[in-house]
Amino acid sequence: MKATAASEPLRVLIVGGGPAGSSCAISLVRLAAKLGRTVNVTLFEHKTFGTHYNQCMGVLSPPIVQLMEEYLGLPFPRELVLREIEGYWLHTENRSIYLSDTSSEHPEPSLATRRVYLDGFLLSKVQTAGVEVVVDRVVDMEFTGDSVQLYTEGGSYEADVLVGAFGLDRTMGEALGRRTGYRAPDFLDTVVTKIHPGLEIVNSFGNRIHAFLPKRLDIEFAALVPKRNHITALIAGRKVTSGTLLEFLKSPSCSAVLNFPYEVQKVFKGNFPICPAKNFYGDRYITVGDSAGLVRPFKGKGINIAISSGYYAARNILERGITREALSQIEVDFAEQIGDLWYGRAARWLARYLSFFSFFDPVIEVAGHNENLRQALFDSVSAHNTYRSVLGRVTSSPRLILELTGAVGLSLLRGKQPRA
Ligand SMILES: Cc1cc2nc3c(=O)[nH]c(=O)nc-3n(C[C@H](O)[C@H](O)[C@H](O)COP(=O)(O)OP(=O)(O)OC[C@H]3O[C@@H](n4cnc5c(N)ncnc54)[C@H](O)[C@@H]3O)c2cc1C
Incomplete structure (x- = not known):
């Protein structure tokens, strides 16, 4: 593979403007400046955050504040916080227990945000950093000996290296899989709805998340998360549907918490990965965040890991290069998650x-x-x-x-x- 001379600008194309793609874009610009390198970064995101959104409960776990400050040089946007989560109720069909962090005198709370605001905030910082953001959908790609070519619905783009930060988007997963050994990670389905029972009832939840382990194999877990003016309900499992969500909401353990008349209006479907993707990096490409499946198996910290994997991918591209061997360092950086x-x-x-x-x-x-x-x-x-x-x-x-x-x-x- 032809190497790019350190004096030539390195051209990077990032597919996806969620936390992983935004983090990678910001980190590339910041680290290149430190190393005295020039990078031309283009990021593709087809959604308009606000009109569209990425499926999420928006609960940010510690050390999110430090991650954003250290990796991205961004003061944590406190104005996005809707609630500081003090603890969790864990419910089975017959028992409940309240859980809080007793491991330190001043435990750091998790922070409940509106995910779409976080995505909008990060993407605005990508633009401020001087990255070109193209609002378009990437549909295919080609790898030649010394470049990578991306095709969008509106045009084509060439660069030295591709960063896949497209979450679990199937079109992109298949396109990358056709050109490389990449195989998207295995995943669970999620179904989410918002419930608006009125402020008094939302506030009566306090700053506590209710997590459920229902007595049925199709739902792996469920949760009720209080936001500012509503409660978000989530179920996750291999093949859960909107019907499964309704059954859960009517179950005795859920009704014991959500005991008031409410209507379920819109439901939203999503997925999250439960294991790493196969060949999540190779010559001239690396995937990050959910695309790489570098997540905690089962639950949690998807956003933290998306941000840190974006940062480490940027660092490896700039410091080590864009060959499969150079990019394999990401396995060392994520040894703890992969080992877990x-x-x-x-x-x-x-x-x-x-x-x-x-x-x-x-x-x-x-x-x-x-x-x-x-x-x-x-x-x-x-x-x-x-x-x-x-x-x-x-x-x-x-x-x-x-x-x-x-x-x-x-x-x-x-x-x-x-x-x-
Ligand atoms: C229901 C649910 C609840 C969750 N709750 C939490 C939580 O509370 N806390 C937490 O930390 N994690 C949570 N997660 C996990 C978290 O949402 C993900 O781990 C995180 O969003 C991964 O970030 P990402 O940037 O890798 O991918 P994504 O956030 O999925 O971003 C991918 C981006 O790529 C764009 N894209 C995809 N394909 C293309 C294309 N072809 N062209 C252009 N753009 C494209 C998409 O529009 C999207 O904006 C939850 C997940 C689910 C499903």
């Missing part, structure tokens, strides 16, 4: 089957008096810690394992007793 994959799968599997067979109820009973287990549940639900450390916290205490085994055994026995 199997722990996340185990946590996902445990949560699904324990709740399906009602064995999560005794887990919650034990967590009621065991602070270690409560913190492990908090770290898992809030995405504050890796699944490896969550499972490590539980398995490193033989007393806790014994207590959990006893509680699950007891509930098994109770379940086998004939009903009066």
